[in-house]
Amino acid sequence: MTELKLKLSVLPTEPGCYLMKNDDGEIIYVGKAKNLRNRVRSYFSGAHDEKTMRLVQDIVDFDYIVTASEIESLLLENTLIKKHQPRYNILLKDDKSYPFIKITKEKHPKLVVTRIVKPKTGIYFGPYPNAYSAHETKKLLDRIYPLRKCNTMPDKLCLYYHIGQCLGPCVFNVTDEQNQEMIDGITNFLNGETDSVMAELKEKMENAAAELEFEKAKEYRDLMGHIENTMAKQNMLTKDMTARDCFGYAVENGWMSVSVLFIRSGKLIEKKAEMFPINDDIEEEFFRFIMHFYDLNSNLLPKEVHIPKEFNVDLLDEALPVAVKGPMRGPKRQMVDLANKNAKIAVENKFEMIARDEERTIKAVETLGDIMNIEAPRRIEAFDNSNTQGVDPVSVMVSFIDGKPSKKDYRKYKIKTVVGPDDYASMREVVRRRYTRVLKEGLPLPDLIIVDGGVGHMNSVKDVLINELSLDIPIAGLRKDDKHATAELLYGDDAEVVPMKKNSQSFYLLQRIQDEVHRFAISYHRNTRRKTSITSQLDKIEGVGPSRKRKLLKEFGSIKKMKEKNVEDFKEIGIPENVAKNIVKKLSE
Template sequence: MEKDSQLKLKLSVLPKEPGCYLMKNKRDEIIYVGKAKNLRNRVRSYFTGAHDEKTMRLVSDIVDFDFVITDSEVESLLLENTLIKKHQPRYNILLKDDKSYPFIKITNERHPRLLVTRTVNKRTGKYFGPYPNAYSAHETKRLLDRIYPLRKCDTMPDRLCLYYHIGQCLGPCVYEVTKTENNKMIQGITNFLNGDTDSVITDLENKMQKASEALEFERAKEYRDLIHHINATMEKQNMLTSDMTARDVFGFYTYKGWMAISVLLIRNGKLIEKKAEMFAMNDTVDEEFNRFVFQFYELDSNLKPKEVHLPVSIDPAILNKALPMKTITPKRGSKREMVDLACKNAEVAIKSRFEIIARDERRTTEAIETLGDVLNIETPRHIEAFDNSNIQGADPVSAMVTFIDGKPDKKSYRKYKIRTVEGPDDYESMREVIRRRYSRVLREGLPLPDLIIVDGGIGQMNAAKSILKDELGVFIPVAGVKKDDKHNTAELLYGETAAIVPLKKTSQTFYLLQRIQDEVHRFAISFHRNTRKKTAFRSALDDIKGLGPKRKQAMLRAFGSVENMKTKSVEDFQRIGIPQNISEAIVEKLNNNS
C-alpha cells in the first residue's frame, strides 16, 4: 500500500517534457530505461490499463522510478542509449555482442598483403566490406589467396615458405616482384570484391584450357574447382538492385507482445547479409524500433551505410537527427519492395520461433499426458524426482529436482545431506530424504507433487511409499526408473510389484523420463562432489590451530584442491597471506597425510 501511494505521488508531479525514465526494483536496481516525448503520459501508462504478460512482469517489479528531462526527443534517445550501456537493465533489449564486423583489407605496403581485419584505418590500406558474417569474409579471402598470390608473411623471411611452393605467393623475399605485378593483382582483387567476377572466371577458363592442352590435368582440375567455387559464392549473393549505394533495409513484425526486426545489408547492389533479432516489447513500437536501430549502429561505426530504409509506419524524423546517415521511408518501387522483404523476413522469423515453441510445448504436454495414461493416474504436471549419491557410504547425499509441465523448475530443486544413515544403505537414505521432504511440505502447506520418481527399483520405491503411506498418511504415486549396464535410462517401474511399464524407447514420454533421470543424477553428483571436497579439506586441516574459514577459503581460491596443496611449499602458503608458523603446520600435516 505504501509502495502504491509513493508511486502515485511521484506520478502526479511528473513533467510533460521529453526525457528518460529509470525504473527501479526493491533493491534500488535500475531494471528498465526508456525515453519519452512526454514523461508524464509515458510513465503513467505503465500503471494504468491492460498490458501483455511481459510488461506486467516488468511493472510487478517496479517499486520506484527516476527521470531525467532533456531538451528534445533526439537528445533523450542519445541519453537513453548511454544509460542502457551504463546500467545494463535486465528488461532492456541490449545488443551486447559488442563485436565489430570484419573487412577484407589490401595493405599499403611495397609488397601488399590480403587480410581480414576488424580495425579500419584507411591510411594503411584499402578496405572492402563490412562482412557481418565473419565466416564469409574468411572464405572469400581463402578463395582470393588461391587466385592472387600476394605476400602472406607478416614480416619478410629470408627464404621461401610453403605458400610459395603451393603457388599462393610470388616469393618477394627471394625473387623480384615488380610494382606492376602487384598492381595487377590488386586490381583483380578490387574488381572481384566489387562484384566483377566475369573477368576472373574468363582468366581462369583460359588457364584451365592451357593446362589441359599441356596435359597438366591436376592444375586444370584446380582451375575448374576455383571456377565452381566462385560461381557458388556469387550465387549466394542475389542481385537486388543495379543501384550501387550502400544501404541497410529494416523491417519489423510484432506478434504476441514480441517484436522481430530484420536487417538486410546491401552493398554494391547485393545482399551480403541478413540479420534478425527478436525480443519482448516493454514499450511502444516506435520506441522499441528506434532504440534497436540506434544501438545497432552504436556497436560498430564501420558498419554505417550511406542510407537506411525504414517501413512507412515508422517516423524517420528522430533517427534522421540521431544518425549520421540518411534515413528514409520508401513509398513505392524496388526500394519499397526491399523494405517489404525485410518485414516479411521478420514475420517469418518470429512466427517460426513461436511455432517451434508451440510444437515443443505440444510434445511435452503429450509426453506427460501419456505418462499419466500408462500409469493410470491424473496427468502428472508436477513431478519430483530423487537420487542418492555416495562412495562406499562416505559423505552420503540426496538430491531432488522438480519438473513442472515437463520442464525443470530449478528454483524448486533441493539438496539433502544424509544425517541418520551409517554406511552405504540406499533404502534408508531414501526413507530419510522422503520423510524430510514431505514432512516439511505438509507442515508448510506446500503443494504435493502428482508423481514421485526415484532412481532405482522396487527397494527404493517401497522405501519411499512406506514413509508416505505409513508415517505421513498421504498417497502420492511413486515410480522407479532403472538404468542399464551402460548407465542409460532403461525401464519405468510402477505398481505394488514394480512391474515394467511398456514404453517405446523412441517416444517423447521415454525421452522426458531420460531428461528427468539425467537431471536429478547430475544434480546429485555435483552436490556430492562439492561435499566430498569440503569434507576432505576439513578432515585434512581442521586440527591446525589458527587456520580458520577465511584462510581456508583463500587457500582453496589460490590452489583449487587439497591435492594441489600437497605440492606447495611453506613459501607458497606465505605468499597468499598465511603466517609462517601456520604454513609450516599445513605443509607438515599434508605431507603426513600423503
C-alpha cells in the first residue's frame, strides 16, 4: 500500500487511461480520465458505492497510458477493455466497436454507419466516439449528397427520391461522374472541410430565427453541434491500417526510459515502458533495447517501426526485418512525440517517487534522531502486548530499517512466566527473551527501542536492559490519546514529551510504527485465542481425537453451533452414541 500511495502522489495531470491490477497482476478495471492524477486518486478517498468499494479493495497496483486528448483516451479505453476484458468493467465489455461512416464500393454507392470494418468493401471514416452524432451527421450528409439508400435496387422510385435524398438510379441514369462528385464531397466533409456547410447552416439558422421558426432554427443548431462532435480530431488514430510500433525515450540522472506504443488497425492498443541505467552512448542503448525487444524470427512483427528523427534511422532499418522510419511531421510524428512524452513522465515519476520515499523514510529517521538528540535510528524495534483480561497473553516485536518495515525480522512471543493481566511483567519477559538471544547469536542491536505505552512500560524495559543485560540502547514510549491515535513521544530519564510537529514526516513514521506493531499484536492474539478456544474445549472430551475434532468442525463450523445440537445430530454424522453423549454433556457444562 505504501508503494501504491507513492505512485498516486506522482501521477501526471494529463489525460489518459488507467489500468487497475490485483495481487496476481491481472487487469481488473480500465478507465479513462481527463486528469489522470485526480481521477485515479479519487478511488482511494471519499465515499463510494458498493461496486467501487469492492474494486478498490482488490487494487494493489495500477498502470497508465498518457494520451494527447480526452477523446483519444475514450477510444483507447474501448480498445483496452476489449483486449483485457476486465471483470469490473460492465459498460464497454461487450466487444462493441465504435461506429465508422462508410461509403460502399458499388456501382451506385451508399452511405452507411457500421461497426464492422472490411477495408476492401468501401471507404471508412472514424471511428467516432459519439455514435449518436455519427448517425446525425450521416442524416445531414444524406440531405446534402443524395446517394442511393436502398439495399436492393427497386423497380420504381421510392420516397427518398421524392424528398430529394436520392437521384433515383433505379429508374434514371446516374453517371459515374455524378457518384464520384458526391463521394468527393462526402470525403472532404468527413476529413474536416466543413466550413462551407457550417456557414450555410448558420445562415439558415439565423434566417429561421428571424422568421420566428424556432423549431427549425433549433434543428439547424443541433446539426451544427453534431458536426462539431463528429469532426473532433482523432490524433490517436492513423488513416491507414498499418501495424506499427512507435518508440520514444527520455534520459535523466543516468537512467533511460523507453516507451513503446503499439498501433494496430489504426488504434493504440497498448503501451510498454522500460527503465534501465545507461552504460553507453544514448543511441547505442536505445538501439540495443529495440534489437532485444523483438524476436527477429517471429511472424508477429509490425510492418513499421517509428523512432525519434535524431537517431540513425538507416542503421536500424538495415538491422531489422521491418521498415524503420523517423517521421518529421504529421500524425506519425505526433505518435513518436507521444511515446517520448510517456517515457519522460515514467522516468520523472521514478525519481520523484525515490525523492518522496527518501523524505518519508531515511530523512524522517535522520530528523527523528536530531529531535531526540541521538544518532539516526536506522534500526528501530517496537514492542506491544495483547491479552483478554490476562487470558492468552502474547507480545510482538516489529522492526523498521531506514524507515521501512523489515517483516523478516518481526517476532511473536507467547507469554510464559506471567499470570494475569500484567503488562509491565509481560514486557520485561519479552524484552529479556529478545535481547538475550540477540546477544547470544550476535544479531544486530537496534538503534532505538519503542514501546507502545507510557512511563511504566519504558521503565520495565530499562530495568531489563540496563540491570540484567548491561545494554545501553535509547528507549522511547508512544502514548495514545482518547481516540487511540498516536499522540506523544516520550524520551529521556524523566520520560519527557519530545516536541514534534504533528504533520512532520518523523511523526508520520512514528504513527506507522505504532499502527503496525498494534496490528501485528492484535492479529497474533486473535489467532492464538481462536486456536486455544477450539482446542481446549474439544480436547477435554473423552473419545474425541484429532480426526473426530476435524470432522466435527467441518460439519458444524464452531463450538457455538455444536452446543445447539443433541445426541442424534452427532450420531447422524457418524459419531458413536457414547461419544455423542460425552460431547453434549461436556459442552453443556
